[in-house]
Amino acid sequence: MIKLNQINKIFSDKHQSFHCLKDLNLEVKQGEFTVIAGPSGSGKSTLLNIIGLLDKPSSGSYEFDGQNVAKLNNNQLADIRREKIGFVFQAYNLMPVLTALENTEMIMEFCNVDKKVRRQRAMETLEAVGLGEFKNRFPAQLSGGQQQRVAVARAIAAQPLLVVADEPTANLDSHSTESLLDLMQSLNQELGVTFLFSSHDPRVIDRAHRVVHLQDGQIVKDVCTNNNDQQVAV
Amino acid sequence: MGLYIRLAWRNLLRNKKRSSVTALGITLGIGFCITTLAIMDGLSHDLITGTTQGQVGHIQVHEQDYLAKRQLQQTIENNSQVVAELRELSSVKAAAARLYSFGYLSKGNKSIGVSLLGVEPEHERQVTSLAEQIIDGSFLSQPTPWPKGQALSEEQLALDEQLTEQAIANAFAELDGLDTTSSELQSHTNELIDTLAPLPFSLPNVILGVKLAKNLQANVGDEITLLFETAQGAQQSLDLQVAGISRQGTDLIDRTRMIFHIQDLQKLLQLPNQSHEIAISTIDLNKVDLAQQVISDVLAASYPKLSVQTWSQLRPDILALIQSNQALMGTLVFIIFLIAGVGVMNAMLVSVMERRKELSLLKALGLKGPNVVWLVTIETLVLTFVASIAGLVMGVVLGSYLQKYGWDISQFGEFSLAGVGMTSALKAKLTLNNLFIPVIVMFVIALLAALYPAFSAARLLPAQGMRAS
Ligand SMILES: Nc1ncnc2c1ncn2[C@@H]1O[C@H](COP(=O)(O)OP(=O)(O)O)[C@@H](O)[C@H]1O
Ligand SMILES: [Mg+2]
Numbered sequence: 001m002i003k004l005n006q007i008n009k010i011f012s013d014k015h016q017s018f019h020c021l022k023d024l025n026l027e028v029k030q031g032e033f034t035v036i037a038g039p040s041g042s043g044k045s046t047l048l049n050i051i052g053l054l055d056k057p058s059s060g061s062y063e064f065d066g067q068n069v070a071k072l073n074n075n076q077l078a079d080i081r082r083e084k085i086g087f088v089f090q091a092y093n094l095m096p097v098l099t100a101l102e103n104t105e106m107i108m109e110f111c112n113v114d115k116k117v118r119r120q121r122a123m124e125t126l127e128a129v130g131l132g133e134f135k136n137r138f139p140a141q142l143s144g145g146q147q148q149r150v151a152v153a154r155a156i157a158a159q160p161l162l163v164v165a166d167e168p169t170a171n172l173d174s175h176s177t178e179s180l181l182d183l184m185q186s187l188n189q190e191l192g193v194t195f196l197f198s199s200h201d202p203r204v205i206d207r208a209h210r211v212v213h214l215q216d217g218q219i220v221k222d223v224c225t226n227n228n229d230q231q232v233a234v
Numbered sequence: 235m236g237l238y239i240r241l242a243w244r245n246l247l248r249n250k251k252r253s254s255v256t257a258l259g260i261t262l263g264i265g266f267c268i269t270t271l272a273i274m275d276g277l278s279h280d281l282i283t284g285t286t287q288g289q290v291g292h293i294q295v296h297e298q299d300y301l302a303k304r305q306l307q308q309t310i311e312n313n314s315q316v317v318a319e320l321r322e323l324s325s326v327k328a329a330a331a332r333l334y335s336f337g338y339l340s341k342g343n344k345s346i347g348v349s350l351l352g353v354e355p356e357h358e359r360q361v362t363s364l365a366e367q368i369i370d371g372s373f374l375s376q377p378t379p380w381p382k383g384q385a386l387s388e389e390q391l392a393l394d395e396q397l398t399e400q401a402i403a404n405a406f407a408e409l410d411g412l413d414t415t416s417s418e419l420q421s422h423t424n425e426l427i428d429t430l431a432p433l434p435f436s437l438p439n440v441i442l443g444v445k446l447a448k449n450l451q452a453n454v455g456d457e458i459t460l461l462f463e464t465a466q467g468a469q470q471s472l473d474l475q476v477a478g479i480s481r482q483g484t485d486l487i488d489r490t491r492m493i494f495h496i497q498d499l500q501k502l503l504q505l506p507n508q509s510h511e512i513a514i515s516t517i518d519l520n521k522v523d524l525a526q527q528v529i530s531d532v533l534a535a536s537y538p539k540l541s542v543q544t545w546s547q548l549r550p551d552i553l554a555l556i557q558s559n560q561a562l563m564g565t566l567v568f569i570i571f572l573i574a575g576v577g578v579m580n581a582m583l584v585s586v587m588e589r590r591k592e593l594s595l596l597k598a599l600g601l602k603g604p605n606v607v608w609l610v611t612i613e614t615l616v617l618t619f620v621a622s623i624a625g626l627v628m629g630v631v632l633g634s635y636l637q638k639y640g641w642d643i644s645q646f647g648e649f650s651l652a653g654v655g656m657t658s659a660l661k662a663k664l665t666l667n668n669l670f671i672p673v674i675v676m677f678v679i680a681l682l683a684a685l686y687p688a689f690s691a692a693r694l695l696p697a698q699g700m701r702a703s
Binding site for chain 2 (some may be wrong): 087
C-alpha cells in the first residue's frame with residue numbers, strides 16, 4: 001500500500017540546509033501494525049509527514065494505494081488525506097470548540113457523509129474507544145489519554161485505509177499509554193486498518209508487529225516480530 | 235455548511251471580549267450611519283420643501299427671457315388663459331400667477347425701497363406657504379374694487395395733443411422767464427389720467443415683510459404711500475393700507491417684501507391680464523421632470539414664448555447645497571466604515587494567528603485552501619450579521635426618535651440656508667434605503683476586511699502546526 005523509493009528530504013533556508021531523510025526505501029502492506037522507532041531528531045515525524053501526504057519529499061518516488069503521489073498538487077493531496085488517511089498527532093489533535101462527538105464526526109462532515117449515517121458511526125466509534133458517555137464534553141474537559149482516544153476515534157470513524165500516528169503516547173502516563181495501544185491494536189485486528197506510528201518509547205515499540213528503526217534519516221533495522229507479548233524484548 | 239457556521243459561532247464566543255468589541259464597532263458604525271443618513275435625508279427634504287413651498291413651487295413658467303433680464307415688460311400675456319390651461323392638466327395640482335416690480339415706500343418721514351409682489355391669494359395658498367407666514371393681521375383675499383380705465387375718445391385724444399403742445403410751449407416760455415403757471419392745463423391733464431387709470435374706490439390692501447414694517451414703524455391698518463413706475467414709464471404714487479405682516483425667515487425678503495393682490499398690482503403697473511411668473515405645484519414632486527415635459531409640450535403649441543423650469547433648475551444653489559451635504563455625509567460614513575473595517579480586519583488577523591495550530595490541523599485533515607478561506611469569512615459574516623442587527627435596532631430607535639421629535643437646532647439661532655427659512659427642529663427621515671445601504675456596505679467592507687486574514691490562514695501548511703515543539 002505504501003512504497004517509498006529513494007526518498008530524500010532536505011530542509012533548507014537561506015543560511016543552511018539539513019539533509020533529514022537520506023535515500024530511504026520502505027514498503028508497508030495493508031493491515032500492518034508498524035512502528036517507526038528512533039531517537040529524537042532521527043526524522044520520524046518528517047517521514048510520517050511524507051507518508052501521510054502532509055509534506056513532499058525533496059526527491060524520490062512515493063506510491064500510495066497504487067497511485068504515484070509525487071506529482072499531485074496540494075488540493076489533490078488534501079482530497080486523499082481526507083478520504084483515505086486518518087491522523088493522530090502528538091498534540092493539538094482536536095478542535096477545542098467542538099465536543100468529542102463533533103470532533104469524531106468532523107471529517108465525515110467534511111466528506112459530506114449523510115448526517116444520520118455519520119452521527120451513528122461517530123457514536124459507535126466513540127463507544128468503541130470507551131468514551132460514549134463523554135460524547136458531549138469539550139477537549140478541555142477530557143484527560144490527555146481521553147483526548148488521544150477521541151483523536152483515534154476521529155481517525156478511524158471515516159474508515160480510512162491508513163492511520164498515521166506521530167508519537168501518540170508521548171504525552172500520556174503509562175496506564176493511558178497501555179489502553180491507547182490496546183485500542184489501536186484491537187482496531188487493527190478487527191477492522192484491518194493499517195496503523196503506522198512513531199515512538200521512541202520501548203514499551204510502545206514492543207507492542208508493534210514490525211519495527212522500523214530510524215537513525216539520522218536512514219533505516220538501520222527493520223524487524224518483523226508478530227509477537228504481542230510485552231515481556232519479550234526485541 | 236452547518237459545521238462551518240458552528241465552528242464560526244463557537245470561535246466567536248471563545249473570545250467574547252474581542253468579538254464584542256469588534257461587534258460594537260460594527261453596531262455603532264451602522265447605527266450611526268443610519269442616523270446620519272436619516273438626518274441628511276431630513277435636511278434635504280426640509281430644504282426641498284422649504285424651497286418649493288416657501289416660494290418657488292415645483293415648476294415655474296416665465297416669458298422666455300424674463301429670468302435673464304427680469305424686466306417689467308417681459309410678461310406672460312393672456313395670463314388668465316395660460317393659468318386656466320395649466321390648471322386643466324392632471325399632473326398640476328395648483329397654479330398661481332405672480333407679478334413683480336419695485337417701488338419706494340414711505341410713511342411719515344421714512345422712505346424705503348421695496349420689492350413688489352402680486353399674488354393670487356387663493357391659488358398661492360395651494361402652491362406655497364406664503365399665507366401661513368402672516369404673523370399679524372390677515373392675508374389678502376379679494377382685489378380692491380377699482381373703476382375700469384377707459385380708452386380716450388377722439389375728442390380726448392385731440393385734447394391730449396393740444397395739452398402736450400401747450401405744455402411744450404409753456405416749457406419754452408418758462409425758459410424765457412415768463413410766468414406760465416396754468417391751473418387749467420393741470421386740471422385737464424388730471425381728468426385725462428383719471429379716465430385712463432382711475433383711482434381705486436378704497437385703499438388697496440398690502441402685506442409687509444416684518445422687518446420692513448418695523449423699519450417704517452408701520453402697523454396693521456396704517457396708511458402708507460408707494461411711489462412706483464408704470465409699465466409705460468410714468469411715475470405715480472398711491473396710498474395703500476397695511477393688511478398684514480409676514481415673516482418668511484430670510485433677512486433680505488423680510489426687509490423688502492411687499493405683497494399685493496395680483497389684480498391690484500396689474501392695475502397699478504398698467505399690465506392688465508399679465509404676469510411675470512406662474513408657480514405650479516404638481517401632484518408628485520418625484521415626477522417633476524415628467525410634469526415639466528407635459529407642461530412644456532402643452533404650452534409650446536399656443537405660447538411659444540414661454541419657458542418652463544423645475545425648482546432645481548431655478549434654484550441650482552439649493553440642489554448644489556443638497557449634493558454637497560450628501561457628499562460630506564457620504565465621506566463621514568465612509569470614514570466610519572473604514573474604521574469599522576480596520577477593526578474587523580485586525581480582530582480576524584489576531585484570531586487567525588491564535589488559531590494557527592487548529593487551522594493547520596484542519597488542513598492536515600483534508601480541508602483545502604478555499605475551505606479555510608470560507609471558514610474565516612463565515613466567521614466574519616456571522617459577527618457582522620449579529621452586529622448589524624444590533625446596529626439596525628440602534629439606527630431605527632435613534633432615527634425614529636429624531637423623525638418624531640426632531641433635533642432642536644434653534645439654540646444655534648434662526649436658520650436660513652441659501653434663502654430657505656428652516657424650521658427650528660431638524661427632522662430626520664428614515665427610509666428603507668437609509669436602513670439597508672449601511673448594512674449592505676458594512677457587509678461588503680467586512681468581507682473585504684476578512685480577505686487578508688482568510689488568505690493568510692489558507693496559506694498555512696498542513697504539517698507546520700503538527701510539530702510537537
Ligand atoms: N521544517 C523544518 N525545517 C528545518 N529543519 C527541520 C524541519 N523539520 C524538521 N527538521 C529537522 O529535521 C530533523 C528531524 O526532525 P523530526 O522529523 O521532527 O525528528 P523526530 O520526529 O524523529 O524527532 C530535526 O533535526 C529537525 O531539526
Ligand atoms: Mg517527532
